[in-house]
Amino acid sequence: MVRNKCLCMDHCTFDLYDGTGFINVHYWFDCPQDSRDAWSFNNGVYVRVVGRATSLDNFFQIKAYMVRTIKNFNDITHHFLYCIKAHIDISSQSILKKNLDAVTSASTVMPISHITPSQIPNECSLKEKIFSILRD
Structure with a gap:
């Protein structure tokens, strides 16, 4: 579930909450479709994130390659x-x-x-x- 979404011109950041905790996500836009996808979801929406988990000084975050809203709640x-x-x-x-x-x-x-x-x-x-x- 998306929390604290912040949308900029070239990227989007938000906290991803799954019931076990929060993790920060950075989603950089490579093409206009990425920007449209970022505008399509708001706080409180369930999303699927594909990316790479990174850590720096015990601060974990995800560099997202793809973020899509979940349509099938299974x-x-x-x-x-x-x-x-x-x-x-x-x-x-x-x-x-x-x-x-x-x-x-x-x-x-x-x-x-x-x-x-x-x-x-x-x-x-x-x-x-x-x-x-x-x-x-």
Whole structure:
């Protein structure tokens, strides 16, 4: 959702809010169509942004290549489901890393030649279990 839109002659800046936080977007106009697209959406409108994420001193922003208004609201549901999946993936990776660190720290006392399936936590997905066995 667009917030704090500021439109200039050669670019447009706005804050993009998706329910998880704000990120600043810079959209530079390359052709007259880009300018018309920027005039077509206002604050409070859902948009799809294609661009490159950049950061400078922990200030994140997106350099947009394309900004289009959303006409199919299934895209919004898809985005929220993707955020949930990303959160689950990140959480499960941290659980796996924490549990594998405990196994490797125990191996300094009693050397273990490899990780067995029984040493991998049950919360891990089958893919994570296979990769942790192959990694060792």
